[in-house]
Amino acid sequence: MSLPRRITPRAFEEMPPGYAEWLADLKARVRATQFRAVRAANAEVIKLYCSIGQDIVERQGRLGWGSQVIPRLAEDLRREFPDQAGWSPTNLTYMRKMAKRWPDDEISQQLAAKLPWGHVMVLLDKADGIEDLLWYARETVVNGWSRAVLAFQIQSGLRGRLGAAPSNFAAALPPPDSDLAQEITKDPYVFQHAGLTRGMAERDLEQALIDRIQNTLLELGRGITLAGRQVRLTVDGVDRHLDLLMFHTEQLRYIVIELKVTDFEPEYLGALGTYVTMVDELVRNPAIHSPTIGLLLCTGKREATVRFALASTAAPVAVAEWQGLPEDARAALPSARELQAVVQDELAHQLALHPEAVPPGEERQAD
Numbered sequence: 001m002s003l004p005r006r007i008t009p010r011a012f013e014e015m016p017p018g019y020a021e022w023l024a025d026l027k028a029r030v031r032a033t034q035f036r037a038v039r040a041a042n043a044e045v046i047k048l049y050c051s052i053g054q055d056i057v058e059r060q061g062r063l064g065w066g067s068q069v070i071p072r073l074a075e076d077l078r079r080e081f082p083d084q085a086g087w088s089p090t091n092l093t094y095m096r097k098m099a100k101r102w103p104d105d106e107i108s109q110q111l112a113a114k115l116p117w118g119h120v121m122v123l124l125d126k127a128d129g130i131e132d133l134l135w136y137a138r139e140t141v142v143n144g145w146s147r148a149v150l151a152f153q154i155q156s157g158l159r160g161r162l163g164a165a166p167s168n169f170a171a172a173l174p175p176p177d178s179d180l181a182q183e184i185t186k187d188p189y190v191f192q193h194a195g196l197t198r199g200m201a202e203r204d205l206e207q208a209l210i211d212r213i214q215n216t217l218l219e220l221g222r223g224i225t226l227a228g229r230q231v232r233l234t235v236d237g238v239d240r241h242l243d244l245l246m247f248h249t250e251q252l253r254y255i256v257i258e259l260k261v262t263d264f265e266p267e268y269l270g271a272l273g274t275y276v277t278m279v280d281e282l283v284r285n286p287a288i289h290s291p292t293i294g295l296l297l298c299t300g301k302r303e304a305t306v307r308f309a310l311a312s313t314a315a316p317v318a319v320a321e322w323q324g325l326p327e328d329a330r331a332a333l334p335s336a337r338e339l340q341a342v343v344q345d346e347l348a349h350q351l352a353l354h355p356e357a358v359p360p361g362e363e364r365q366a367d
C-alpha cells in the first residue's frame with residue numbers, strides 16, 4: 001500500500017519584499033473604512049430619530065394629537081419593518097424627548113450625530129440642563145466613554161468638580177501654567193460606586209470591585225498615567241515614600257498624590273510640599289517637563305484651615321476630598337488602605353502590560 005503523496009507548502013507562502021508592510025497598510029485602511037461606515041450609518045440613524053421626534057412634537061402641537069399616537073406609530077412601524085429594532089413606544093418617546101430637549105442648531109446636531117443612540121438616551125435622562133447635556137456629550141466624544149461611564153460621570157457631577165480643588169497654583173506657578181494645573185484637579189474625587197452591599201453574590205462583588213477600580217483609573221483624569229507607587233526618594237540618608245507618583249502625558253508634568261483616610265490637617269501640606277520639591281529636583285527633567293504639582297486627598301476638610309495652610313506653602317499643591325465606601329459595604333469589602341493597595345496593584349499591572357506608557361524621565365526615578 002503506497003503512502004499518500006505529501007503536499008508541499010505553496011510558493012505564495014513566501015511573501016515578496018514589501019508585502020508585509022503593504023498588507024499592514026491595507027488592514028489599517030479597511031478598518032478605517034469600516035469605522036467611517038459605522039459612524040456614517042450612526043449619524044443617519046440619529047438624524048432620522050431626531051426628525052421623527054420633531055414630527056411627533058409638531059403634530060401633537062398643531063393637530064392636537066394625544067399621547068396614544070406613539071404606541072400606534074410603534075405598532076405600525078414594527079409591522080412595516082419587522083427586522084429593524086428601535087420602533088418600541090419607549091424609543092419613540094425618547095425621539096420626542098430629544099426633539100424637545102436637544103438644541104436644533106447645526107453644531108449641536110453634529111455633536112449628536114457622533115454619539116450612539118444609547119448615549120443620547122442617557123444624556124436625555126440624566127443631564128440637568130442644556131449646558132450640562134452638551135458638555136457631557138462633548139466629553140463623551142473626546143474621551144470615548146462607554147454608556148456606563150457616561151452615566152457615572154453625570155451622577156458624580158464631574159462637570160462641577162473639575163478644577164474645583166482649593167490650591168495655591170495661582171501664587172506658586174506663573175500663568176498659564178497655573179491655569180493648566182488647576183484644570184486637572186477635582187473636588188471631591190469619587191473613587192467608589194455606592195451600589196456595593198453585604199448580601200451580594202461573590203461573582204457580583206468581584207465584578208463590582210473591578211468596575212470600581214476602572215472608575216478609580218478614570219477618576220484620576222484623562223492623560224494621567226502611573227509613574228510609580230510607594231516611590232522611594234532618599235535624601236540625607238533618609239528614605240521617604242510617596243503614595244502615588246503620576247504623570248500627565250498632555251501637560252508633561254509629574255503629580256505627587258498623597259492619600260489620607262482622615263480629615264485635613266495643615267501638617268499634611270508640609271510633607272506633600274517637601275515631596276513635590278524633591279520630585280522637582282530628583283526626578284523631573286526641567287528641559288522638557290512642566291513644574292511638578294501635589295494633590296492631597298483627604299476624607300474631609302475645613303475650608304478656612306485649608307486656605308491658611310495653602311497660603312503658607314510655597315510648593316504648588318491642591319487639596320480635595322475623596323468619597324469613601326458606603327456604610328453597608330464596609331463589612332464585606334476591604335478597608336480603605338487595602339482598597340488603595342488593590343488600586344495601586346492594578347495600576348502597576350496596567351503599566352506592565354503597556355510599558356510604552358512609561359513617562360519621559362522615568363529612568364531617573366529612585367526605586
